[in-house]
Amino acid sequence: MIVAVPMFLQAVDTSILGTALQSIAVSLNVEILRLNFAITAYLLSLALFLPASGWLTDRFGTRRVFCSAIAIFSLASALCGAATSITQIVLFRILQGLGGAMMVPVGRLILLRSIPPGQLVMAMLWFTVPGTIGRVLGPLLGGFIVTLASWRWIFLLNIPFGVLGILLALKFVPDSKSEKKERFDIAGFVLVAIGLSGMVCGLETIGRNLVPWNATVLIMGMGIVASICYWIYGRNRTGVIIPLGIFRYKAFSIANLGGVPLRIVVGAAPVFVPLLLQVGVGFTPVQSGLATAWLSIGAFAIRPIMRRAISKFGFKLLMIAATVLSGAAFAVFGLFSRGMSIYLMYVVLFVAGIANSSGMVAMNTVGFCGIPKAILSKATALSTMMQQTTMSFGVALCALCLSVTAQIHGHSAENLTTRDFQIAFFLVGALSLLSVVAFIRLPADEGSELR
Missing domain, CATH: 4.10.860 (DNA Excision Repair, Uvrb; Chain A)
Incomplete structure (x- = not known):
């Protein structure tokens, strides 16, 4: 749970920012879609520096890298809270991504090195619990903060959690280094x-x-x-820096390359669902935060039965079903309108949260089947890098679709309408179904030792 603190920080940071985009755009007097750079810059920075996380951990030790990463992330959050322009926010978000790039893979590496295969599914479930809690709290906190105070507090909130993470890591997280020293x-x-x-x-x-x-x-x-x-x-x-030979392991290749379309949907939802609810449906930031929280409530609700579901149905069937549900739910998001029942929206978001979480947990677990311990640190860094890169692709792709549809409908991206979201959400949702083609190739008994 301690090494999962960064998951909480990142989840809060990403989900809370989606709810506050409109307020930040008004405050800084910029087009709302231009603030997409603040999100993409962070995700891209994560992807750029993640390859180095494996080497840094092997060279300087897990605890030192882990604590340094949280410190950089927290400092950058404080700088974002003091920013006065979109340029400054983007630059500080890049610095924040540098810290974030070293936090999550180190925590996952500690689990993979120390947890027996038979307990890995449960360990991964607990590892993602703080992130799920963060995604529940993020939209709610974002809505209340921009309503009752300044959007700057969405960044300043990371600081006390970062300090707590460092203190707990210094006391409880064991330090380990690789005996083999490689050149960078x-x-x-x-x-x-x-x-x-x-x-x-x-x-x-x-x-x-x-x-x-x-x-x-x-x-x-x-x-x-x-x-x-x-x-x-x-x-x-x-x-x-990234041994491409890792892709010769079939489960790793299918989970990481084949899962790209699914991760695009999972990455785009926390950012663009609050935007749709505020701009297209007319919700207040608090209302959109309450609605978006159902994504994470669904993700949290599946946790108690996730191990049983994997044991009964296997990774392959679960990943295929999760992909179909996630893509369909994302397409349905585009149908949200002012006249729709808010409770129906909650149900759709809840189901999407269940599907997204099931797919991600299954992919992130089965992907490491058969990976030798000697290359586990680089496999972890590569897997996390691909996840973050895909999420940045998802944010950029959804923003591109919205911009193009706005031009087709004869208005600027500053005046988005419900129709713009309908087309963009349908296209991105349909794209996610390509993951089914990849998951079909996964052997039915893959990951049996983890079940």
């Missing part, structure tokens, strides 16, 4: 950084009139070229 792969790190940032930033600027179209093509082209170069550079090497 600078060339690989640079290629991965350029590849990820180029593709995400390119996706961010398509159709948004933020930069000339040829600049967008150049940015995305650089990202694609750098990614190809890293694949050529690292496919037959073992000492690289």
Whole structure:
């Protein structure tokens, strides 16, 4: 539970910001979709620095890296709370992502190294409980804060929790280092950084009139070229920042590559559902926070029976069912309107929370089946990196769809309507069903030793 404190911090930070976007946009006098950069910058920063987390942990020890990461995250949160422009928020969110990149994989690595396979499902469930609580509290806190006080407090709230996490870690978390000292792969790190940032930033600027179209093509082209170069550079090497040989393990490959479309939906929901409820349906920040909390209530409600469900149905069937439900629920979000029963909205959000949580827990557990302990730290870093990158893709893709649909309907992104959300949510929800194609390839008995 102590090493899961960062999950709570990140969950609160992401979900609370989605509820407060409109208030921040009014305060800073910027277009609301431009604030998407604040979310994407954090997620992208996470993805960029995550590859280094495995090497840092092996080199300097779990406890030192863990505590330093929480300290950086908390400091950056304080700076975000003092920011006076969107540029400052984006820069401080990048610093915050640097801290966040080292928190979660270290905690997960401690679990994977110390928990017997037969208890790993329950350990992963408990590991995600603080994150689920954070996602419940985030929208509620965000709604009350922007209504009763300033949006700046949404960042300042992280500080006391960060201090508590550091004190508990110093007292209870054991310190461990790898006996094998490897050189840091600078060339690989640079290629991965350029590849990820180029593709995400390119996706961010398509159709948004933020930069000339040829600049967008150049940015995305650089990202694609750098990614190809890293694949050529690292496919037959073992000492690289991200050993591509990990993808030869079938369960890891299916859970992480095949799960990309599903994670896009899971990443976009906490950000754009509150935006839909406030801008499209007309909810106040408190009302949208109460409604969005049902996503997390559903995620929390499935916890007591999750182990039994995995034991009875297996990882494969559970992942397929969760994907279908998640995609369908995300598409239905677009049908939310001023005339719809609020209780019906709660039911849809509750079911979506159950589906999202079931899929994520199953993927995050079965993906590590058969991974040798020698490469477990890098596998953990790679898996977490792919999750965060996919979520940044989800936020950017949903924002792109909203921007394009607004232009099709003949108005700017500053005046979003319910119709804009309908098309965007349907497209992104349908995209998630591609994960079913990948999950079908998973052997029916995969992960049996964990059940």
